[in-house]
Amino acid sequence: MTAAPPYGLNETDAYREWAASGVARCWWVQRVSGEFVQRVVPDAAADLIVSSTGEACLVGPTLAPALHRLPSGAELRGLRLRTEAVVPVLGLPGHEVRDAVVPLAAVMPDAAARAVAESVWRGEFPDELRPGQGDARVAYAVRRIWRGAALDSVATEVAVTGRQLRRLFTEQIGLGPKALQRVARFQRFLRGADAAAPGSLADAAVAAGYADQAHLTRETRELAGVTPAVLVRERHGLAASDGAGAVAIF
Numbered sequence: 001m002t003a004a005p006p007y008g009l010n011e012t013d014a015y016r017e018w019a020a021s022g023v024a025r026c027w028w029v030q031r032v033s034g035e036f037v038q039r040v041v042p043d044a045a046a047d048l049i050v051s052s053t054g055e056a057c058l059v060g061p062t063l064a065p066a067l068h069r070l071p072s073g074a075e076l077r078g079l080r081l082r083t084e085a086v087v088p089v090l091g092l093p094g095h096e097v098r099d100a101v102v103p104l105a106a107v108m109p110d111a112a113a114r115a116v117a118e119s120v121w122r123g124e125f126p127d128e129l130r131p132g133q134g135d136a137r138v139a140y141a142v143r144r145i146w147r148g149a150a151l152d153s154v155a156t157e158v159a160v161t162g163r164q165l166r167r168l169f170t171e172q173i174g175l176g177p178k179a180l181q182r183v184a185r186f187q188r189f190l191r192g193a194d195a196a197a198p199g200s201l202a203d204a205a206v207a208a209g210y211a212d213q214a215h216l217t218r219e220t221r222e223l224a225g226v227t228p229a230v231l232v233r234e235r236h237g238l239a240a241s242d243g244a245g246a247v248a249i250f
Contacts, residue, residue, distance in 0.1 A: 018123075023085035023131050027123055032074040039234065040066045041190070041224045044175060044183045046086040046097060048104065048120050049078040056117035058107055060100035061086060061175050063182070065225040079120045083180065084142040087172050088134040098174030138172045141165065146184045148209055151177050185209045186223050189216065193232045201228050 014036065018027045025045055030038075047059045052075040061083070070076075087094050092107060104113035112128045119126035137158040144154045154177070155165045166176050173180065189208035205216035205228075213228075220228045 020079075022125075023082055023089050024125065025080045025082045028078045028080065030070075030074075030076045030078075032070045032072060034072050036070045036072075036074075038068045038070055039224065039226075040068060041186070042183045043080075043187060044083045044173070044180050046081045046090065046100075047078045048081075048116065048126075049076055050117045050121045051076050054117070056104040056113060056120070058090070058097075058100055058102055058104055060097040061173065062099045063175070063179055063223065064099070065223060067225070077121050077123070079125070083146075083173055083175075084134055084139040085131060086174065088132040089129050091132060094169075094171045094174035096174075135168060135172055138168050141169070141177070142173070142180065145177065145180050146187075148184070148188070151181060182219060182223070186219060189220070189228070190231075190235070193228075194235060201232075204228070 014032060015030045016028065020026050042061070042063050042065070044061050046061055048056070049059060050056045052073075081089055086097055090097060090107065096107075100107075104116055107113075108116070108128070116126040116128050119128075137160065141154045141158050144157065145151070149157075151162065151165070155162050158165070160168070162177075169176050169180065175183070185208055189204060189210070192204055192207055201216065202213045205211075205213045208216070210216040210219065216228055220226070220231060224231050226234070
């Protein structure tokens with residue numbers, strides 16, 4: 001991936017991320033040596049994904065986890081867009097982006113889809129994606145929510161009502177403010193879990209902003225499909241598998 005910065009954000013034998021700038025959150029590549037089950041959890045982003053077979057798709061922001069079985073020898077390369085940039089970059093309404101798992105050719109002309117796929121595979125930002133003007137209030141609110149700010153405070157800071165903030169988010173992101181708050185809190189838990197060996201889930205819950213461990217457990221079951229303990233062990237490579245290990249991508 002020639003255009004990606006020369007340092008990794010996350011790295012395993014199968015998966016690597018590189019920092020990006022502007023509207024892109026990161027570039028990533030996944031190579032699979034044997035049959036592999038990948039757990040994908042919500043991160044409030046959208047990915048443009050290209051496989052070594054030439055298939056290219058858009059995966060939009062969601063609140064649902066997914067398990068994907070990858071065949072031996074598969075290679076995927078992706079461009080992950082920032083939360084606030086998803087709709088402006090893709091030029092699609094928020095409701096069409098949310099939960100989308102569609103071929104690129106379904107959301108743009110065939111020629112543009114091919115060009116975008118080729119650029120993503122090379123690790124170059126596609127010329128065909130010309131970021132539109134996003135709403136500065138949404139961009140600011142997204143940053144504040146990712147940092148753990150209360151929704152009422154965020155609405156006040158951008159001088160809108162809670163209802164107006166929900167409308168802006170639905171139009172510009174595809175996820176509402178409360179949905180983004182859930183994902184942001186969950187991602188804080190994951191970052192903490194990834195940075196340390198498995199420890200007290202009660203402490204991890206408080207550090208991430210959950211009311212208690214029970215709150216963390218409910219949210220993790222909904223957003224990841226497993227309990228926090230299983231997810232943490234899985235991400236540290238400690239979980240039992242069925243012969244095709246599982247990993248979480250965020």
